[in-house]
Amino acid sequence: MFRSILLATAAAGLATVAYAQDSGLYLEGGYQYLDVKPDGAESGVDTNGIAARAGWTFNPNFSIEAELATGIEDGDFDFNTDEDEFNFDDNNDGDLSDVIAASGDLGLNYLVGAYGKVALPLTERLGAYARAGYAYIDLDASLQTPGGLDISVEDSADGPAFGAGMQYGLTDNLYLKGDYTYYSFDSTDTSGVMLGIGFKY
Numbered sequence: 149m150f151r152s153i154l155l156a157t158a159a160a161g162l163a164t165v166a167y168a169q170d171s172g173l174y175l176e177g178g179y180q181y182l183d184v185k186p187d188g189a190e191s192g193v194d195t196n197g198i199a200a201r202a203g204w205t206f207n208p209n210f211s212i213e214a215e216l217a218t219g220i221e222d223g224d225f226d227f228n229t230d231e232d233e234f235n236f237d238d239n240n241d242g243d244l245s246d247v248i249a250a251s252g253d254l255g256l257n258y259l260v261g262a263y264g265k266v267a268l269p270l271t272e273r274l275g276a277y278a279r280a281g282y283a284y285i286d287l288d289a290s291l292q293t294p295g296g297l298d299i300s301v302e303d304s305a306d307g308p309a310f311g312a313g314m315q316y317g318l319t320d321n322l323y324l325k326g327d328y329t330y331y332s333f334d335s336t337d338t339s340g341v342m343l344g345i346g347f348k349y
Contacts, residue, residue: 324345
């Protein structure tokens with residue numbers, strides 16, 4: 149009986165240690181690619197940036213995290229799109245004034261978000277995860293119209309965000325990661341890829 153109690157106590161202690169090792173703070177950083185496609189545009193604009201994330205793991209399967217990204221290289225674009233897709237007016241007569249032709253560049257000022265993340269270990273070092281949350285993006289653009297008019301625009305949007313990715317442990321604390329996130333913003337159709345490295349404390 150006494151031996152059984154000792155074994156049960158030891159097992160509980162080992163479980164507590166294992167749980168403690170799988171909970172706590174983690175930090176991540178790396179390259180951020182974004183494809184920003186404004187409503188009505190035929191194609192998106194690629195921007196490059198850097199991203200940082202900080203999170204807290206509650207157990208091996210669930211954590212919460214916050215992210216911050218900023219642009220390091222603007223993306224060029226050349227749009228020809230229907231004016232009515234932008235809701236500039238109520239007419240739809242198809243004349244030349246309904247066509248917007250502009251070119252320029254688009255830059256990411258910053259992107260912030262908060263997420264809940266669910267992880268699924270696949271092997272001892274390889275794991276998959278999915279995350280869902282809410283994000284806010286701030287962009288600026290420089291436009292050149294066919295008439296030679298230069299326009300600077302800054303815009304922001306927010307909305308739900310959903311993503312999935314994988315990570316591979318190099319050591320018990322250091323790991324590589326990559327994921328895809330879809331940002332459901334009102335005025336843009338935006339998707340992003342992050343490739344980086346993380347550290348668990």
